[in-house]
Each structure stands twice: as structure tokens, then as C-alpha cells.
Amino acid sequence: MNLLAILKNDLRQLTRDIPQLAVLFLMPLAFILPIGFALGGGDGYGLRSDNRRISLPVVSYDSGASAEELRASLEESFMVENWFTAQQIEAAGLAADPDCQTPGPACFERTARRMVGQQQRSALIIIPADFSQRIADGQKTEITLVYDPGGDSTRLMQIEGVLKGAAVKLSVTHSVNAGFDQLQSLSAVAPEEMQTELEDGLNTQPAADQQPAIRLETVQPANYTLKKLPDTFQQTIPGYTVMYVFFLVDYLSGAVRDEKRNGTFKRLLSMPVRPASLLGGKLLAAFVIGMLQVLVMFAIGAAVFGMNLGTQYFALFLLTAALVCAATAIGLAAATVPGLSSGLVPMLIIAALLGGCMFPIDLMPPFLRTLSHLVPHSWALEGFLALIVRGQGLSAVLPQIGVLLAFAAGFFFLAVRRFDFED
Amino acid sequence: MLTQIWVIARKELRLWLQQPANLVVILLVPFLFIWIMGAVFGSSGMPTVAVFAVNLDSGTNAARVLSALQDSPNLEVQLVSDRAEADRRVGQGERMAAVVIPAGFSEAVLTDSGAALELIVDPARNERASIVTGLVNAALAPQLVDAEVARGVNRGIASLLTSQDNLAGMETGVLQEFLTAAFQGVVASQVQSAVEDPLVSLNLQPVGEGPSTESLPSLMEFLVPGYTLMFAFFLVSQLATTIVEERAEGTLRRLLSTPASKAAILAGKFLPYAVIASLQILFVFFVSSLFFDFSLGSSPLALAAVILPIAAVIAALGILIAALARTTGQSSGLTILIVLILAIASGAMSPNIAVPGLQWLTPHFWAIRGFQNIITREMGLSGALQPAAVLTGMALLFFGLAVWRFRFED
Numbered sequence: 001m002n003l004l005a006i007l008k009n010d011l012r013q014l015t016r017d018i019p020q021l022a023v024l025f026l027m028p029l030a031f032i033l034p035i036g037f038a039l040g041g042g043d044g045y046g047l048r049s050d051n052r053r054i055s056l057p058v059v060s061y062d063s064g065a066s067a068e069e070l071r072a073s074l075e076e077s078f079m080v081e082n083w084f085t086a087q088q089i090e091a092a093g094l095a096a097d098p099d100c101q102t103p104g105p106a107c108f109e110r111t112a113r114r115m116v117g118q119q120q121r122s123a124l125i126i127i128p129a130d131f132s133q134r135i136a137d138g139q140k141t142e143i144t145l146v147y148d149p150g151g152d153s154t155r156l157m158q159i160e161g162v163l164k165g166a167a168v169k170l171s172v173t174h175s176v177n178a179g180f181d182q183l184q185s186l187s188a189v190a191p192e193e194m195q196t197e198l199e200d201g202l203n204t205q206p207a208a209d210q211q212p213a214i215r216l217e218t219v220q221p222a223n224y225t226l227k228k229l230p231d232t233f234q235q236t237i238p239g240y241t242v243m244y245v246f247f248l249v250d251y252l253s254g255a256v257r258d259e260k261r262n263g264t265f266k267r268l269l270s271m272p273v274r275p276a277s278l279l280g281g282k283l284l285a286a287f288v289i290g291m292l293q294v295l296v297m298f299a300i301g302a303a304v305f306g307m308n309l310g311t312q313y314f315a316l317f318l319l320t321a322a323l324v325c326a327a328t329a330i331g332l333a334a335a336t337v338p339g340l341s342s343g344l345v346p347m348l349i350i351a352a353l354l355g356g357c358m359f360p361i362d363l364m365p366p367f368l369r370t371l372s373h374l375v376p377h378s379w380a381l382e383g384f385l386a387l388i389v390r391g392q393g394l395s396a397v398l399p400q401i402g403v404l405l406a407f408a409a410g411f412f413f414l415a416v417r418r419f420d421f422e423d
Numbered sequence: 424m425l426t427q428i429w430v431i432a433r434k435e436l437r438l439w440l441q442q443p444a445n446l447v448v449i450l451l452v453p454f455l456f457i458w459i460m461g462a463v464f465g466s467s468g469m470p471t472v473a474v475f476a477v478n479l480d481s482g483t484n485a486a487r488v489l490s491a492l493q494d495s496p497n498l499e500v501q502l503v504s505d506r507a508e509a510d511r512r513v514g515q516g517e518r519m520a521a522v523v524i525p526a527g528f529s530e531a532v533l534t535d536s537g538a539a540l541e542l543i544v545d546p547a548r549n550e551r552a553s554i555v556t557g558l559v560n561a562a563l564a565p566q567l568v569d570a571e572v573a574r575g576v577n578r579g580i581a582s583l584l585t586s587q588d589n590l591a592g593m594e595t596g597v598l599q600e601f602l603t604a605a606f607q608g609v610v611a612s613q614v615q616s617a618v619e620d621p622l623v624s625l626n627l628q629p630v631g632e633g634p635s636t637e638s639l640p641s642l643m644e645f646l647v648p649g650y651t652l653m654f655a656f657f658l659v660s661q662l663a664t665t666i667v668e669e670r671a672e673g674t675l676r677r678l679l680s681t682p683a684s685k686a687a688i689l690a691g692k693f694l695p696y697a698v699i700a701s702l703q704i705l706f707v708f709f710v711s712s713l714f715f716d717f718s719l720g721s722s723p724l725a726l727a728a729v730i731l732p733i734a735a736v737i738a739a740l741g742i743l744i745a746a747l748a749r750t751t752g753q754s755s756g757l758t759i760l761i762v763l764i765l766a767i768a769s770g771a772m773s774p775n776i777a778v779p780g781l782q783w784l785t786p787h788f789w790a791i792r793g794f795q796n797i798i799t800r801e802m803g804l805s806g807a808l809q810p811a812a813v814l815t816g817m818a819l820l821f822f823g824l825a826v827w828r829f830r831f832e833d
Contacts, residue, residue: 116630135622144626149633150795153645160639163625165561171621172568172614179610180575211537213570214488214563216556218542221514222507234547247759254755261671261751341751342661343448345759346654350455358773360548362519363470365462366499385516389547396515 006281010255011288025296054155057081057112057124061105064132066170070143073166074125078159084111092118116148122155123147125163135174143167233307238384241297242377243352245290245327250344252286252331257341266421279419283328290324312387315394319387322404323380329411330376336418351375379403427683431691438665439695445661449703453654454710457647461715464642472555473499475521477509482529488540488566492522495562513543520544520555532570533577568614569607576606633801640799641716648794649771651707652787655700655737656765660758662696662741667754676832686826693738693822700734720797728807729793732814736786739821746828789813
């Protein structure tokens with residue numbers, strides 16, 4: 001029996017094992033599909049640039065300038081609702097409510113409160129009647145944020161943050177104006193020949209085309225090779241792909257364990273097969289599965305979501321091969337550690353988290369960023385992003401390929417030293 | 424019957440405790456996960472972002488902007504010497520972005536066209552660029568107000584200075600400096616007080632009849648229940664694998680020859696794991712309340728009313744999977760599939776990608792709802808009743824199916 005026959009046998013066994021196949025090929029999709037369809041992109045942690053999907057009812061009892069300014073700054077970040085339709089009011093069960101007999105903010109507030117209570121909205125904002133007037137007079141005033149305490153905390157924090165920023169902006173604008181007014185009254189004590197000039201100056205309006213004193217312009221790095229901006233999927237699919245390729249560790253170590261328990265290894269040892277080629281068949285099968293996993297993930301990403309794979313197919317192949325080698329070797333090493341089986345998947349999830357598969361490493365504090373280099377995930381992911389998203393070539397990912405192969409060699413060496421066919 | 428269940432349960436528990444790996448997975452791993460999430464998002468929910476910065480201007484405004492960036496608690500700034508280096512290193516993905524203060528920045532701030540800071544963003548991560556722009560803008564806000572004031576003052580005294588080149592015997596240059604400083608001082612102190620104690624304050628009011636609160640529920644209170652459940656469900660895998668192994672070794676068949684009934688044997692397997700699951704959830708909650716901004720609510724009874732049925736669901740599901748799987752490979756594959764799909768679909772793993780509709784079918788969803796009713800909504804026992812009822816129903820269903828389909832030998 002040669003290596004190829006063992007490989008064929010292993011693969012045939014796998015096709016009969018539906019749960020295993022499902023874990024290796026369907027699981028990753030379970031991750032991507034909700035992201036793709038339910039949200040139209042994003043990473044599940046609310047870090048997307050597009051937060052306009054958050055509907056935010058803003059109940060305003062004031063139509064003054066400051067109230068409108070506040071509403072405008074909220075509209076930059078959220079989908080602000082100013083009124084509900086008759087259907088929405090009825091759905092909230094308030095059609096017969098006395099407040100809702102005449103359309104107005106009172107009915108709007110009642111409906112919005114009901115919707116927050118029923119967890120259909122995260123929060124609502126109430127602007128009081130004398131809001132603009134009080135600000136103009138330099139008196140304190142208050143906006144109310146009514147929220148569902150059990151609601152999505154990341155959304156609530158976003159709303160609170162935007163609201164606080166807008167409130168400070170209104171206050172600062174008022175006090176800057178007040179400061180200039182103060183200057184004007186100060187000019188009364190200036191020497192007479194200065195007074196008119198000074199007052200004229202302070203009353204001068206800024207040029208119509210005046211830009212903010214400091215602004216932030218977002219640019220791409222110079223000499224950037226990729227013309228098209230990357231889509232959501234290019235940024236999230238590689239992460240989940242890497243995470244799931246490492247589930248091979250669990251598959252392989254489970255398969256080796258099963259063989260040992262059934263005594264198949266011992267039996268096969270009596271045949272004219274070298275132990276190494278026996279194990280080699282298992283490893284090769286795992287390798288083929290891993291390559292297929294990446295192929296399936298990327299193919300679905302490309303076919304269903306229009307994810308762009310870049311142009312560096314050969315480099316992509318080499319990187320994937322290095323990644324799968326590392327996963328396979330770690331799986332073999334894991335099989336030699338007794339009592340590890342049930343702990344493997346949780347550990348793999350932690351490693352994926354640490355390796356940046358779930359959210360970018362840049363958001364981690366420095367010590368975690370350093371730690372992330374200890375897991376192979378971060379290297380593989382970095383390589384995929386370089387090839388697919390940045391459009392870099394093979395030479396750019398040689399370090400990543402090298403590190404992954406080093407992981408593979410190291411764990412393989414460990415595994416071979418510890419592996420015992422007899423136990 | 425009860426003694427039979429007890430004997431089997433005690434033996435199971437002892438076996439479980441003999442595997443140190445089990446303890447590590449159940450107690451340490453969830454804590455590690457929560458710790459990483461906590462380290463990333465902090466209690467404010469705002470991650471810290473590492474960026475490069477290049478200062479190509481030697482003026483004071485540029486220096487102020489740079490130190491404002493360096494002082495920002497959410498930016499970790501690393502200086503690089505020139506723009507080409509920043510371009511190259513961001514292009515290679517070393518950092519998400521680089522802030523460039525261009526030459527002539529300090530003077531440009533005072534002109535009508537203003538000054539532009541450049542933010543070089545790695546296009547590979549442009550999805551998250553808004554985080555960086557948000558953080559940089561926040562760090563710059565005080566500088567922006569200062570600059571606007573300086574510009575306003577300059578404009579105000581410009582006509583005065585051009586009309587006379589020698590006022591009250593002073594050089595115009597000296598006069599301008601003096602006036603700008605004086606005016607800025609007046610306006611700046613106003614602005615300072617506006618930032619510290621804004622005219623417009625925020626009243627946080629939980630929906631319903633509750634009183635206003637000091638702050639929103641913490642991110643941890645929102646995330647910890649889901650993460651705890653995600654890892655608690657790995658017990659399903661441990662239980663299922665143990666039973667399938669026993670069946671393969673023939674130990675299960677031997678149990679049948681004892682006077683214990685089928686249901687009693689399965690109850691003996693069920694109990695210890697339900698106990699372990701309860702203790703695990705309690706442990707992770709308790710440790711989280713010690714280390715993170717996480718409260719346990721005010722009703723221990725309500726907490727128990729949710730923890731016990733979800734623990735029962737976990738143990739019953741483990742037995743059900745053992746009933747369906749033939750090999751350990753299958754049982755471990757099946758559980759990973761179930762554990763992860765449930766964690767994702769319910770929103771336990773990442774709350775923003777829950778699958779609407781499907782999440783109603785997951786035990787996680789109901790348990791999380793129960794925990795949130797108790798911990799953040801502070802509804803007490805009344806908030807626990809509905810989730811507890813749904814979870815008890817699920818546990819009974821799983822256990823019933825398991826008893827029906829269970830085989831004691833291959």
C-alpha cells in the first residue's frame with residue numbers, strides 16, 4: 001500500500017463522515033453568510049464606517065436654530081427619524097391613545113418610547129421646548145436620551161458619544177461668540193482712535209469660502225498599486241478562512257486519536273507499510289482538505305459576494321500551502337498530547353481572536369499585538385491581506401510564508417519526536 | 424432509583440475532575456476570551472489604535488497638534504522621520520494609518536483656506552478608517568477651537584493694524600502679538616469652561632419608569648453573558664465524547680446489566696454536567712464582576728432561575744448528541760458544529776451578526792435575554808420567568824429525544 005492509496009482511503013472515509021465535512025466546509029459559511037446577507041458587510045463588532053442603519057427617533061419640542069443644528073449633527077451619524085407613520089403608531093398599539101389623536105411630538109415620543117421598550121429601537125432622544133432659547137441666553141439645558149438598558153451596548157455608546165460631541169459643540173460655539181462679545185465691550189476702554197477700527201474688525205464676517213482652520217484629509221499611501229478600493233468581504237473573508245483552516249488541527253488530531261483507539265495503526269504496522277508513510281497519508285489527506293477549504297471559501301466569496309481575489313494567484317497558492325502545512329503539523333502535534341481533545345476548539349478560537357481573524361490587530365493594546373505574533377493566524381492573515389487587498393506580489397509575502405513554514409517544521413519535529421504508534 | 428443516579432453521577436464527576444484539560448477549557452478559556460475583548464475595547468467601548476505620525480513643520484501649532492495626538496488616550500502614536508517612510512510602512516500594513524503634519528502647517532492654520540492634516544490610511548483596512556478619523560478628530564477638537572479663535576482675533580485686529588502702522592507708539596508686530604494673546608486668553612477661558620461644563624448636558628434615562636442613570640450599561644455587561652454561554656456549551660462536547668468513548672469501550676453496556684433503568688443511567692450522566700455548567704457560568708460571572716465593569720444584578724434568585732435551566736439544556740444536549748453520534752470523531756464534529764452555529768446565530772459570539780428568526784431557536788438567545796433582564800434591565804425575578812420557561816422546555820425536549828434515541832452499544 002503506498003501513500004496515495006492511504007490518502008484515497010482517508011478521503012473516502014471523510015466523505016462518509018457528514019458532521020466532519022460540515023464542520024470543515026459549512027461552518028465557515030455560517031460565519032460569512034449572516035455577515036454578508038443580514039448586514040451587507042461589517043465585522044460584527046459595530047466597527048463599520050456605515051452606521052446610518054441605526055434608526056434613531058429624535059423628538060423635538062423646539063424648532064429653534066440650536067435644535068436644528070443638533071438634529072443635523074445626529075443625521076451625519078444615524079438614520080434620524082422625525083415622525084412615525086400611522087401604521088407604525090398602530091403597530092405600537094397607540095392608535096387609540098389620547099396623545100395620538102392629533103399628530104405631534106407628544107404622540108411621537110409615546111410611540112418611540114413604546115418601540116424602545118419593545119426593543120425595536122435602541123434609544124430615542126428628546127429635545128425640550130426651550131432648548132434653543134436657553135442656549136441663546138447662556139442658560140443650562142438638557143437633552144434626554146431614553147435607552148433600553150439591555151440593548152446593544154456598542155450602539156448606545158455610539159449614540160451617547162455623538163450626542164455628547166454635538167452638545168459640547170453647541171456649548172463651545174455659544175461661548176466663543178460670548179467671548180467675542182466680551183472683547184467688544186472691552187474695546188470700549190481702548191484709546192478712542194482704536195475703537196472704531198477694533199469694532200469694525202470684530203464685526204467683520206469671515207470670508208464666505210473660509211475653510212475650517214484644521215481639517216483632516218484621508219489619502220492612500222503614495223505609489224499604491226491597487227486602483228480599486230477593497231470591499232468588506234476582502235477584509236473579513238480571509239480572517240474567517242484562516243480561523244477555519246486551523247480547525248484542521250482538531251480534525252486531524254481527532255482522526256489520529258480514533259485510529260489509535262481502534263488499533264488500526266497497530267494492525268497496519270504488521271503489514272509491509274512503513275509507519276511514516278502511514279502517517280504521511282493522514283497528513284496528506286488533511287493537507288488536501290485544507291487547500292479545498294480555502295478554495296471553497298474564496299470561490300464562494302468571489303461567486304456570491306463578488307469578492308476580488310487580486311491577481312497574484314501563484315503567491316496565493318504558496319501562502320495557502322504554507323498555512324495548511326502549519327495547521328496540519330500543529331494538528332499532528334496536538335494528537336500526541338493526551339487529554340487535549342475537548343479543549344482544542346476553544347483554544348483555536350482564542351488563537352484566532354488573538355491572531356486578528358475576528359477584528360484587526362491594530363485595535364489591540366501593544367502587549368496583545370506582540371502576543372499576536374506568537375500565533376500563526378496573524379502571519380497567514382497578514383499575507384492574505386497583502387496579496388488580495390494590497391495587491392502586493394510574492395516577494396512581499398515571503399516573510400509570512402517563511403514563518404508559517406517554520407511553524408510547520410517546528411511542530412512537525414515535535415510531533416515526530418513524541419509520536420508513538422504503539423500506545 | 425435516586426441512589427443509582429447519585430452513584431453514577433458521582434463517578435462521572437470524579438472522572439471529569441481527573442482531566443485537568445477540562446478545567447482549563449471550561450474555566451480559563453472563557454476568562455481569557457473576555458480578558459482579550461476587555462483589553463481591546465476597554466470599558467468605554469472605544470479601542471486604542473496605533474498610528475504613525477510625521478511632523479514636517481517646525482512651528483508651534485504643529486507641535487501642539489502633535490502633542491494633542493500623543494496625549495489622546497485612544498491613540499498610540501509612533502513618530503517616524505519622513506513621509507516616504509510613513510507611506511511605505513502604512514502601505515505594507517504595519518499600522519492602520521499615519522497622521523502627516525505637512526510643512527507650513529502652523530502658518531496655514533491662520534489663513535482663510537485653513538490647514539490640512541493628512542491621514543494616510545491603509546486601503547486594506549479602509550472599512551475601519553472611520554475609527555481612526557473619529558479618534559484623530561476628537562484629539563484635535565481643542566486645537567481646532569484654539570485655531571479658530573486665533574484666526575478670528577487676527578481677522579478682528581487686521582483692519583486696525585493695516586490702518587495705522589504705529590499705534591500708541593508701539594510696533595504693529597508687538598501690538599499684534601499682545602492683542603492676540605490677550606484676546607485668545609479671554610475666549611480660551613470661555614471655551615475651556617464650555618468644554619468642562621457644557622451648557623447642554625445629557626440626561627440618561629432607561630426606558631420605563633426607572634430613575635435617570637449616571638452612565639450607560641457597560642460593554643462588558645453586554646458581552647460577558649454571551650461569551651460565557653459560548654464557552655459553557657463546550658461542555659456539550661466533553662459530555663458527548665465521554666459517553667461515545669464509553670460506548671466504544673463497552674462500559675455502557677455493562678451498566679445496563681445493573682438494576683439501574685435506562686433513564687436513571689442517563690440522569691446520572693446528566694446531573695454532574697448540569698452542575699458543572701452551573702458552576703462554570705457562576706464562576707465566569709463572578710470573576711468578571713471582580714475584574715471588569717460587570718455587575719451581577721440585585722437578585723441572586725433570578726440569576727439562579729436562568730442559570731439552572733440553561734445548564735440543564737447544556738447537559739441534555741450533550742446526551743442527545745451522544746445518542747446521535749457513532750464515533751468520537753462524529754461527536755466532536757457535531758458538537759463543534761452545533762456549539763459554534765448556535766453561538767453565532769444567537770449573537771452570543773458577536774452581537775451584531777445574530778441571524779434574526781433563527782436566534783429565537785437557540786438556547787443562548789433566551790439565556791442572554793434572561794441575564795440582560797436581570798443584570799442591565801434590573802427586572803429581577805419577573806425578567807427571568809419567560810426565559811427560564813423556554814429553557815426548561817428545551818431541556819426537557821432534548822432529554823426526552825435523547826432517552827428515546829439512546830443506544831447503549833454499537
